[in-house]
Amino acid sequence: MKTAKFVILSQFRQEEFDVTHEAVKIIPQSESSAEINIPEGAFKSPGKLLLNVADTNDWNGEENVLFTNALDLTMQNNDQPSKPVNVKFQLHSLTVSVDDFIILASHKDIPASEEDWEICSTNIKIEGNTISFSAEHFTIFAVGQKKNFKKSAESATMAVLHYRPTEIFACLKNETDSKLTLIVEIAKRSCGKKRRKYWRQNGFRLQTIEYRDGIVQDGERLKISLEGNFQIDTLRSSKEHIIFNKKRNYRTFHIISDQHEPPIGDVILFRSTKKIVEQLVVDTLQNKPKMSFCQCLCNNAVEVATSRKAVIENGIEELVRLPIDGQLFDENQDVSVDIDDPQCTIPVLRKSSLFRLAKQLSEDECYKLGVELHISEKKLSSIESTPAFKTAMFEMWRPTRPNETLVFN
Structure with a gap:
């Protein structure tokens, strides 16, 4: 029932x-x-x-x-x-x-x-x-x-x-070859950037979707669900929820991937749906007994029905879904450098990111992309016959540059 x-x-x-x-x-x-x-x-x-x-x-x-x-x-x-x-x-x-x-x-x-x-x-x-x-x-x-x-x-x-606008995000840290630490946090909108900077400085990597906006009530309890090609080594019932409060608004999970592929999946936060209903409550009141010989025949209890407003939890709904991708972790990344650091003057993508993009494209698509990136057709033709044409195209467009290890993306 x-x-x-x-x-x-x-x-x-x-x-x-x-x-x-x-x-x-x-x-x-x-x-x-x-x-x-x-x-x-x-x-x-x-x-x-x-x-x-x-x-x-x-x-x-x-x-x-x-x-x-x-x-x-x-x-x-x-x-x-x-x-x-x-x-x-x-x-x-x-x-x-x-x-x-x-x-x-x-x-x-x-x-x-x-x-x-x-x-x-x-x-x-x-x-x-x-x-x-x-x-x-x-x-x-x-x-x-x-x-x-x-x-x-x-x-x-x-x-x-008592609702607040928030930024909800997930980030990963590579602990060993097969184990990563996952952080899921709900931060007040005014503190979101500061909190993500804190995790970056502690070796964590943000995901493609850096955060999602959400409106969360003070003290609200949200259910966390994890989906993907990985397992969690210590998922207790107490850790399946996150409570938005002034103390600690994040949860830590340890991801274990038994497969050769990096862990890919989603972090999903659910909330209880509620509605306000009128509830009839019957209270029993006792009258003060009167001293008489027929007292035993009198019923001193009076039932009074009153209507009260109540909140009923009648289901759950998805609040946010955050994609996580273990491929985004780059061990050569200098995570101690802030994205706003004045030394970060080269707004480019990392080669590892470009090479992952190359895997998603056909050679014909890669050639057309090279033209759009203003690589001359003469240069593209010179590498077109190479076995690693797609990788070579991105290498040509984005050669090694000074201070590139300072770039965070």
Whole structure:
């Protein structure tokens, strides 16, 4: 019988603050530059303010669409202020004028798309690197770009749900003639280049597809599957998964190839597919018993049915597929030299790469390619009758050059 795993949805609240009818200024630890100034009489009865901050900076690429983190303000008793509350928090960037800002406010407890956001009509003020505005009610707020509301709202949704843009990659290191080490890593987009440089400097070789983009949720558990003409010597159940978190976002595998050919295959990452459903939950409540001679005849249990939102895992889907090719490993490669090193001045392919390409072409195709590479037909004719014509053609086009061992490709 197929079973489904249910998880009750709850919105993570990072901090709690006591609120009374008196005026109070709240400075959250998670966003120390932020301030929530609640005026006197905004709340008639005391309660607790629940505050959560979602980091949005990962969703800014070449163009900034979110200029602050997302700030979630909710009273535990769902009360709303009767007076405007001044909210102030720090800007990511000062390169845009106040006229280009909009305050995004979600009308849903858990926004699921850009349709769950609206523009909050309020006066915006900028003081130094902080922005302030008046909030008529408590909800989730973020500062977006006026000319790109849709993109700002989409990015705010992903940030509030704790998703991050990532770069997922695999790299190989040759340990012995028949054994290689495989690294599979999920890096935040802002750290991807730095992480790949780290592995290169430790002797690993990136693959033809250097990385693939993926959107992964904080704490998400992804299943790793390996396919190809090789075996893994230590594949335990705990290593079949990778968890995206702030500590360690990579897994190590040892590839053993019993064949004469180098290992070729794919690394595949799968994620669980989920959907939000309404689940009917029946709670049994006990009434306080009354002292009477007929107490034994009374049923003090009352069943109360309530509806709750739940997440159900209903399958898996492929997130990314990364080709791996042991042929790409070149023992003569100086992997300690960075691709951005100023000494790397010759933007050419390695001969080993060109010779592998030659194997994929017929002699006729290789001849036509030589013409396209501006090798004269006279020179091509002079080597056409040689047994190793394809290799000779690439040798002619790309002769040995000084400092070529510094080139990384």
